Amino acid sequence: MRRTLFFCFFLVSLVSAGADSLVRERPVVAVLELRVKELERDSMLFYVDSLSGALFRTGRVDVVDRSRRDASLEEIEFSASAAADAKAQLEVGRQLAATHIVSGSLGRYGADYVASLKLVETATAKMVGSVEEVYKDFDGMISHADDMAAALMRSASIPRRESSPPAPARTEAARPIPAPGIADSAAGSSAGSPGDDATPGQTGVDPVDALLESSGPPAWTPFQLSLWAPLQTFPVASRVVGLRLGFGYSHNVEVTGIDAGIVNVVTGTMSGFEVGIFNRVGKVFGVQTGIVGIAERVDIAQANIVYNRTGVLVGTQIGIVNLADKCVGTQIGIVNVAGLLKGVQIGIVNIVRYGDWAGFMPFLNFRL
Secondary structure (H helix, E strand, O other): OHHHHHHHHHHHHHHHHHHHHHHHOOOEEEEOOOEEEOOOHHHHHHHHHHHHHHHHHOOOOEEOOHHHHHHHHHHOOOOOHHHHOHHHHHHHHHHOOOOEEEEEEEEEEOOEEEEEEEEEEOOOOOEEEEEEEEEOOHHHHHHOHHHHHHHHHHHOOOOOOOOOOOOOOOOOOOOOOOOOOHHHHHHHHHHOOOOOOOOOOOOOOOHHHHHHHHOOOOOEEEEEEEEEOOEEOOOOOOEEEEEEEEEEEEEEOEEEEEEEOOEEEEEEEEEEEEEEEEEEEEEEEEEEEEEEEEEEEEEEEEEEEEEEEEEEEEEEEEOOEEEEEEEEEEEEOOEEEEEEEEEEEEEEEEEEOOOOOOEEEEEEEEEO
């Protein structure tokens, strides 16, 4: 009997301890004052408050209230000069019983604003996450605080922990898709009323006109031959899944496969291999090569001989001049310019425009 009671007590204690550890498992984060460059302190504090609220809304962490943080700073005489000292920041985090601190910088670089944040464990002083972003104005930086908080949590791989599952997203009620002809009949019957001239079952739509309206360009084609758009076998709205050959100017919404020509334009995504004298693409998932290449985003490689330009690079740029707003990977050329860099630049002139490592570095530049 005593053994049974002891075993039951042990199980209850174990379950209680496990539940208590799960409750305490959610990290506690303190957002400290950020270093500023050509920015007023009040603006920085406003951003810190916005970021604190955004971190709480992620549902992944508990956040130290600003009033509690400020009171603790006053007690330990935390000066403005100590705000930039990593050891002092960690001490503040420990005083606040925070498992993590958020530190970093806000700055103005010409007309642009740059936010650079890092998440550090107070127990180990290890940086577990970081994120940087460039904004055109201060309002944009504030309005995207939720995006920055979510990105910081993703970079640190902190999962969402909630007591109840999130509410499902609101969607429109599903409606069955009527068969051809039924929708017209329904529209005709609803539009008509007793006393109308239309006879029952008559829609008033000429079936020949309906057939002509329904016959448009094919959704996709395995082959596209272009002289000068729109002088091409299939119109711009058709997706090419296979091969596109251009002897002048080619233009389609999407290409998957091989794209070879002189002037290659893809409004959406080019997935595969693209070669041409001039390439302009929305998103590249694969390899783009030629003389000049411009894209909104490149995943894998952009290797145009003279000029490469992209908004976001996740992979490699190789050419004489390489430009990227964000570079996560490698730039190899004579002139390499990145707005934000997380990777390596190899060239004669290497420039990073924003962030803590902004500046010029010859031959080799890197940020990990």
